Amino acid sequence: MSDRLRTGSLAIAERILDRCDRLGTITSTPGMIERVHLSPEHREANDLAASWLTEAGLETWQDAAGNQCARLEGERPDLPALVVGSHLDTVRDAGRYDGMLGVLLAIEVAARIAAQDQPLPFALEVVAFSDEEGTRFGSGLAGSRAFAGQFAADWWEYRDEDGLTYADASIDFGLDPGRIGAAARRPEALVGYLEAHIEQGPYLEDADRALAVVPTIAGARRFALTMTGVAGHAGGTPYARRRDALVGASELVAAIERIGIDSGTIATVGHLQAFPGGVNVIPGRVEFSLDLRAESNEARDAAWAEIDRVAQEIASRRRLDFHAEERYRADATPCAGWLQDAVTAGIRSTGDDDPMRIWSRAGHDGMAVHAVTDIAMLFIRCGRGGISHHPDETVTRRDVALALDALEQAVLAVAERVRAEPERLVTAAPPEPHGVGLH
Structure with a gap:
């Protein structure tokens, strides 16, 4: 050319x-x-x-x-x-x-x-x-x-x-x-x-x-996500009894990337914060974001449905609570x-x-x-x-x-x-x- x-x-x-x-x-x-x-x-x-x-x-x-x-x-x-x-x-x-x-x-x-x-x-x-x-x-x-x-x-x-x-x-x-x-x-x-x-x-x-x-x-959707478990002493809480919100959130973040790649959508976690945030404390709550974009509303919404499904599965398996609040939507x-x-x-x-x-x-x-x-x-x-x-x-x-x-x-x-x-x-x-x- x-x-x-x-x-x-x-x-x-x-x-x-x-x-x-x-x-x-x-x-x-x-x-x-x-x-x-x-x-x-x-x-x-x-x-x-x-x-x-x-x-x-x-x-x-x-x-x-x-x-x-x-x-x-x-x-x-x-x-x-x-x-x-x-x-x-x-x-x-x-x-x-x-x-x-x-x-x-x-x-x-x-x-x-x-x-x-x-x-x-x-x-x-x-x-x-x-x-x-x-x-x-x-x-x-x-x-x-x-x-x-x-x-x-x-x-x-x-x-x-x-x-x-x-x-x-x-x-x-x-x-x-x-x-x-x-x-x-x-x-x-x-x-x-x-x-x-x-x-x-x-x-x-x-x-x-x-x-x-x-x-x-x-088309875009943005969510405020929360994974909630139970805070506890890092040294005194055995693994079998942990309800670590950060581990659950981290597993979901990795799944979000995989779902984005597999579906051809763009799924990004740009913010993540653990509470209470002590170096020797198991996180009891994690707040994180999701920015989801796709060429069509259908692809965007299908990706979100899969992310939500996986999030619920992770929460159930790890004895956590998952909550999602939609903050923005543009078709x-x-x-x-x-x-x-x-x-x-x-x-x-x-x-x-x-x-x-x-x-x-x-x-x-x-x-x-x-x-x-x-x-x-x-x-x-x-x-x-x-x-x-x-x-x-x-x-x-x-x-x-x-x-x-x-x-x-x-x-x-x-x-x-x-x-x-x-x-x-x-x-x-x-x-x-x-x-x-x-x-």
């Missing part, structure tokens, strides 16, 4: 990488990247993105959820919009490309289309979502959930590590919690949503490919076939005639946006084994240039499809600046 790059794409890719570096300097913690929702750094990043969007020729505004938005009108005013974007918030000690790269690619695609003076049969909007990661309040996808009209009212009472509520932080940021509904978009005002994102995995790198189409975003999110076709056409335009298809093991804003419009995603290779959520996150200039060309061609493929099927458009009033009138 030989890639084909448009003239100027490498130079634009260099600018994108420079801007990723610039965003990487906006951090609350010196020596690492940390930029969370409703923080001064959030405002600074939004302002910087707004300046680049204005430079690209778009009308910009910040909506009622703190999402940075911009719009390029189509062939006539007030057409529904194809939205392209990603997020600007980060985890703690983040890399430079998760989310940010997708926003900057969207800005450059919009700039190219604006410069061509050949209006699209729909408006083109760019959105930089405000709170995909949920780092500050645990409210992941809050920006895109508000965009989709699904903001959860109980989030206002969530608190950050300093005890400040989400509602008070929103007010301090200059937003009005009572107007959060103004960020919501109507389905008839949208054509679809496209997002370019680093893969956050090793599959593209292992295959020596630059780009991939995403068919599905993983698998399919990408729309017609938008996958557009992304596929975009990748093929770069010289890859048979694009890879990789389901997303990580969650993305598209999971929320799916509630209000069709979505699709373009994956970009990240190096060093696909590492992400880490300072070693990396991409190459050529891959970014290929992603730029592919994303632009995907937008043009959507335009071609809409021109062929104008019934996909139902004229609706666009969002007004600052999100006014969108309830």
